[in-house]
Structure formats: structure tokens, C-alpha cells
């Protein structure tokens with residue numbers, strides 16, 4: 001990777017600022033001053049020092065998983081298998097962006113990018129999450145309006161406006177813009193409906209790829225990462 005790109009990526013300044021640091025001789029690679037901003041470095045092997053501070057390169061990784069049932073979104077668990085047991089990757093410091101319940105399937109994001117995760121989960125950004133839900137109980141047309149107005153949960157919390165689309169008599173598609181604990185199950189329960197199957201099919205602008213089989217995962221493409229970063233600030 002180019003030295004200026006690496007330093008900008010590590011937030012030592014804008015691309016222009018870090019070029020300035022390099023040209024002024026503030027950057028050492030393996031003990032030698034380097035003044036070419038397009039100097040190529042091996043971020044895993046080379047020792048890079050800027051203004052006497054060693055640069056520790058942390059590669060950010062982003063995975064999309066089709067979570068299967070039976071796995072919990074925790075780093076360790078004494079009772080249940082965790083989704084990390086499905087990863088071949090030896091990368092450390094990974095975590096999920098939000099959680100899905102043990103019996104929920106669908107789109108799950110895994111990363112070591114704490115900044116992006118924090119932003120995507122922040123109430124400030126209202127990132128939408130879409131779920132397909134199979135339920136037991138009697139559906140009434142009036143429920144759609146209730147979703148729109150904000151369903152009141154059993155603890156008195158008034159949910160933000162959401163949408164419900166009926167797919168067939170016992171199946172619907174719900175989009176929410178927040179992520180409270182067991183939110184979909186609790187919203188449905190507030191309407192007297194019991195969730196029997198729950199699958200997340202979208203997170204922000206990302207949709208669960210049809211060819212990503214349950215239990216499998218892959219790295220996000222650059223375009224998909226860019227889509228995630230394009231969260232709307234409302």
C-alpha cells in the first residue's frame with residue numbers, strides 16, 4: 001500500500017496533510033526517513049513511525065453472514081454455539097453489528113471496525129432493518145396503522161414509526177429504524193401475535209444475497225461497504 005494512503009487511512013490526517021508530513025521527513029520506515037509519498041509499504045511487516053509514534057496497522061474486515069438458527073451472537077457462550085464458530089477466519093477482535101436472537105436467521109454483519117459499527121447502531125442514523133416474520137394469531141388491517149403510529153411495548157416504550165406489509169395470511173415484512181431487545185417479537189406480541197419464524201432480510205441498503213446459504217458468509221465487496229457507509233443522517 002502507498003505510504004500516504006496508509007497514514008490517511010489510519011487517521012493521521014487527510015491525504016494532503018500526510019503527504020506534507022512525509023515530505024518534511026517526519027515519517028520513518030524501518031528506521032529510515034522516507035520522503036516519497038508514493039513509497040510502497042507492507043503494512044503487516046514494515047515498522048512505520050510518524051512523529052515518533054509507531055503506526056500499528058489494523059486491517060478492517062467486513063463479513064456478511066446468513067445466520068442459521070441455534071447460534072448466538074456472542075463472542076463466547078458456555079451453553080450455545082456462537083456465530084464465530086462458523087467463521088474460518090483467524091482475525092481477532094471481531095464483533096457483530098447488532099445482534100440476532102438464537103432462533104432468528106438472516107443478515108448479520110461482522111467486523112472489527114468499531115467506528116462504523118457504532119454509527120450504524122447509533123439512534124442518530126435510524127438505519128433501517130427489514131425482517132420477514134411468520135406469525136400465529138389473527139391479523140387485522142388496523143395493525144398497519146399501529147405500526148405507523150408506533151407500537152407500545154409491554155414496558156410502555158413507544159416504538160418509532162415502522163412499516164408492516166402483509167405477505168400472506170400468516171406472514172409479513174416489517175421494517176424498523178431502531179433495534180431494541182427482541183423488538184420484533186415484542187411488537188408482534190403487543191398486537192397479540194406470536195412470532196414463529198423470524199429472518200432479517202435487509203440492513204440499511206444491504207439485502208441478504210439470495211445465493212448466500214444459511215450458515216455461510218463472505219467478505220463484503222468495496223461497493224457494499226460504501227453502501228453501508230452511506231447511512232442517512234436524519
Ligand code: URA
Nearest residue numbers: 101104182183184185
Ligand atoms: N427482533 C427480535 O425480536 N429478534 C431478533 O433477533 C431481531 C429483532
